[in-house]
Amino acid sequence: MSLYLYGIIGQTEAIDFGPIGFKGGKVISLPAGEIAAVVGPPPAEIFAKLHKEILIAFLLAHQKTLEQVMKKNFVLPFKFGTILKNESEMIEILKEGRKPLIDLMESIKERTEIDVIATWEVTRMLQEISEEDPEVLVLKKEMAKGNADPVLIGMCLAKALKKRAEGWQKKIKEKLKGHSVACADHDLLNDTMILNSSFLIHHDKEREFNRALEATDSDFQNKLRFKCVGPLPPYSFATVTIKRFDPEEIRRSAKILGLNGKAELTFVKKVYKELSRQCHPDMDPNLSVQKFEELNRAYELIFDYCKDKPRFLSREAVEGSVRLESAIPQGGLSDAA
Known part of the structure; x- marks a missing residue:
């Protein structure tokens, strides 16, 4: 019977985590020496054939399961969608990968991930730039005289907006990196988002990191909206995948x-x-x-x-x-x- 592999924990005994898997599926740990695989029944759906919205729902369910396991165990996450043929294959993988898995877990077991997203109101930012940016102000004066193309002003505004976004993103990361072990950047999903990053922090530094984030929020005087998600398993820093040929x-x-x-x-x-x-x-x-x-x-x-x-x-x-x-x-x- 195939198994869905959520992650690895340091555990020598089997654990029943209850119905926390996909659609209430039972999740358990299967030990192999000092480590154990957190597994459950795979969903009937084939991920590669799903629409984006449905796939995201399964991804969130995958993450929710890991977060439940993480409440009592450090978990090294496997890539979303990892399915093994049977228990024998899972045991063989754990035995063969025992040392690198244990080494990786040891390197990050006292750390956790916190995701930070910063967004702004594009209209408000453009208005500020149009009133403050020297180059834009010059073009506006020229346009009032009929000597400047409105398209040129639009291009100038877009350039200034991008420059501000990059500058503010750099400032935020500089303020937070001093309270973290590592940082991983992710794609910006739309024009309102200027930061989408994950920070790896020590467990005992979580409050310190949150205080730094609050201070950063205050520095920007409500011009940005910050969203903080965590603590999470280290998805962005040590996700394990299984490669087939x-x-x-x-x-x-x-x-x-x-x-x-x-x-x-x-x-x-x-x-x-x-x-x-x-x-x-x-x-x-x-x-x-x-x-x-x-x-x-x-x-x-x-x-x-x-x-x-x-x-x-x-x-x-x-x-x-x-x-x-x-x-x-x-x-x-x-x-x-």
């Missing part, structure tokens, strides 16, 4: 490289080096550029497939091959100065 793509790539049986990294590099010499267009103008590009793509896939350990190339072996990968911000999770 397509057996047919591996078969085609192995054929291009002339590989059989097993892919071992040192040998794969040696084969690629020799083949790249033979079919590189710079060696012979008559050689196909397309063939060389196919060789590169094949090498990149097989390299990725066997970079952690030698792997067999049979369909059955590829279908059973999974790898844990964790997303950690550039620069790591070392304490901020």
Whole structure:
């Protein structure tokens, strides 16, 4: 029976968290040594085929489950939508990934994520800029004389608005970064949003961070609206994913490289080096550029497939091959100065 994987906790015994999963599904922990997987029944729906609004509802349910688990256990979250074939596959993944998972949990277990969003009223900001910005004021005077194009004023306003947004975003982050371990930026969803960032903080620094946010809010004199969400599992800093490989793509790539049986990294590099010499267009103008590009793509896939350990190339072996990968911000999770 397939399992939906929410995350990993440091626990040696099974725990029944109750009906907190998708649509009231029962969520439990399945231990494997010092760590345990937090799992539940997967939803019947196929995420890839859902409309955005419905998919967001499932994502929020996923996060809500993790937040419930987090009330009593530090949880290392897995990527939304991670589904395992059965309990045996889950146990195998935990055993194989035991050390990196434990190391990652140790590096962030005393930390939590707080998400901060800052928005403004665009109309109000444009009005302020039109009354304060020197370049806009000059253009307005010229337009009154009939010497300036209104379109030019609009472009100038947009430029000044963007500059203000970037400047204010920088100020906010400078004030908050001193109270956090790391910061991760997310896409701005619309013109009213100037900041959409996640901050990783020590558990015992949460009040200090909130005070800094309140002081920042006061500094902007109600020109911004701040929304703070947390504490949360460290979604933006240490989400773990499971990578699978397509057996047919591996078969085609192995054929291009002339590989059989097993892919071992040192040998794969040696084969690629020799083949790249033979079919590189710079060696012979008559050689196909397309063939060389196919060789590169094949090498990149097989390299990725066997970079952690030698792997067999049979369909059955590829279908059973999974790898844990964790997303950690550039620069790591070392304490901020």
